[in-house]
């Protein structure tokens with residue numbers, strides 16, 4: 256595919272990986288192992304002289320098709336698929352950390368990433384400190400002695416964007432490895448590797464899939480950094496992407512750009528109308544060029560409601576927006592922070608980082624934007640005192 260780099264993203268995502276028989280989708284290699292025709296072939300493969308697949312925990316052609324598309328979409332040299340976004344996150348950071356290392360993480364990070372750091376990594380002697388976006392941008396010495404900076408831009412729930420080229424420059428000065436969760440923007444709206452970030456990863460369950468029918472993850476970086484994941488955490492933690500899920504993700508990628516443009520148009524309309532609604536006190540939704548390299552608004556945003564609105568009543572009055580976690584699919588969803596804040600357990604990052612109780616997050620799907628707005632406006636009218 257690399258000889259066609261002049262083509263736009265949507266064009267080559269549409270053209271990539273048909274079958275040898277003329278089929279326009281890749282075959283699903285639903286097999287655990289691959290056999291060899293001779294002792295010599297087997298020996299050559301084990302010695303690393305050839306590269307064909309041996310066993311699906313480490314290599315599978317359908318998974319490889321997805322990985323190649325993701326690597327190119329993010330402008331990276333290589334990619335590796337995982338069973339979930341959390342598998343991508345854990346398998347990525349564990350490949351580079353050892354006891355005694357320090358991690359700097361952005362505040363309002365995805366709640367399960369926070370729990371990974373607090374409940375799994377900290378007991379193994381890895382120290383994680385959390386900093387606001389402004390500290391990463393403005394404190395040139397924040398990353399001194401830090402092995403890995405774990406970033407999201409924008410971050411979760413509050414959607415605060417970060418100046419990635421500036422943070423990448425600080426990190427380079429201190430030899431800190433930078434990892435970013437790019438699930439919110441997708442490579443359509445932001446390509447962090449081109450902004451100087453070392454490793455980009457996704458919950459592919461969201462926009463990459465786009466159809467709310469699979470849980471998966473992927474990490475993209477240089478051949479060298481991905482090589483370390485392939486050598487250590489992919490085979491040894493074993494959280495591989497399944498061939499059928501990879502096939503669904505290839506299907507999702509075909510329409511990624513068209514879907515992102517639609518999500519963006521609906522989000523632009525919502526931000527415009529929300530900003531003029533009397534019961535909306537604040538909107539959290541970074542738009543195009545808020546920070547360098549961010550080229551648009553995705554469909555995941557949050558806003559705060561005045562005291563006049565009964566939030567449970569508002570949520571129950573919606574007909575098109577459904578209550579649920581996750582996001583990035585064709586369907587519109589609402590997630591009131593007050594319900595998330597009520598989540599039991601000692602490691603609730605929303606409480607720690609101070610999410611406003613009057614905040615609601617919405618994921619704008621692919622429905623007609625005017626239908627969605629009418630639904631939200633009607634529900635607000637029914638629930639405001």
Ligand SMILES: *Cc1c(COP(=O)(O)O)cnc(C)c1O
Nearest residue numbers: 339340341365436438458460471
């Ligand atoms: C959903 C999500 C994850 C976790 O991904 P899974 O596929 O559910 O494991 C990580 N980061 C962000 C920003 C997410 O929204």
